[in-house]
Amino acid sequence: MTTPSPLAVLPARVGGAVIATAVRGLAAARPAEKPMHPVGRVLRGRLERHGLEPGIGVPFVDDAGSDDVVARESKGIGLPPGLPDIHGLAVKVPLGGAGVDDLLADPVEGGTQHADLLLSTNGWGPVARFLVLPSAGMTTRPLTTLFPYRGPRGAVLIGARYVAEHHAQLAVAGLRSDWQVFADLHLEAPEPGTEQADDPDLEFDAVLNELPGLPNYEWVRRVRAPSYAIARRSRR
Incomplete structure (x- = not known):
């Protein structure tokens, strides 16, 4: 895994600027709702x-373990059913002994109770993994973090691929290396005949709530932070 090159950084910077501009417009149009990913279910x-062998030097990825999590599947734009949309998967992982009920009752921002993993429908190849791509459904296209994390041995991307409706495999990769599966995410299916509800107060922020051992690059913070701030102000 290598340090991001200028050619890898440029698409992310351009994408971040586009996202920030879009969020400002969405926040102005619907200030009482989530401007990003307004339609979803928790x-x-x-x-x-x-676990992973050989590892990448991050215990969260390298070591075996299990965590009860809260996830949100969503549509980035919120288009009507049947139309391609940018789908998102957000996962809130408790840290330091916190439980899922604690996070749902009092989601801490910028604290130590949880880490947030945010993925959107992207490609899977060396170039396409940096491109946000619409999909017809939540499970029909791979998802990635789009922006790399700063791993101890170089840049790290996390991706997910659904292998069943409520089962996704999580994988890690460098900027151009192959993906390596390190975890399985099993989501609880809604009761038959019911639709899983959304939670408009549940917030995810990959800048404030970083994964243990995988901090954001400073340039990623500069690109992403304005969009998250706009979204928070819109909701409040």
Whole structure:
């Protein structure tokens, strides 16, 4: 895994600027709702980490373990059913002994109770993994973090691919290397005949709530932070 090159940084900077501009417009149009990913559903689940060998130097990825999590499947734009949209998967992982009920009752921002993992429908190849791509459904296209994390041995991307409606495999990769599966995310299916509800107060922020051992690059913070701030102000 290598340090991001200028050619890898440029698409992310351009994408970040486009996203920030879009969020400002959406926030002005619907200030009482989530300007980003307004349509979604919240699901409880279990993240089963079976470890990675050889590892990347991050215990969260390298070591086996399991966590009860809260996840939100969503549409980035909120288009009507049947139309391609940018789908998102957000996962809130408790840290330091916190429980899922604690996070739902009092989601801490910028604290130590949880880490947020945010993925959107992207490509899977060396170039397409940096491109946000619409999909017909939540499970029909791979998802990635789009922006790399600063791993101890170089840049790290996290991706997910659904292998069933409520089962996604999580994988890691460098900027151009192959993906390596390190975990399975099992989401609870809604009761038959019911639709899983959304939670408009549940917030996710990949800048404030970083994964343990995988901080954001400073340039990623500069690109992403304005969009998150705009979204928070719009909701409040």
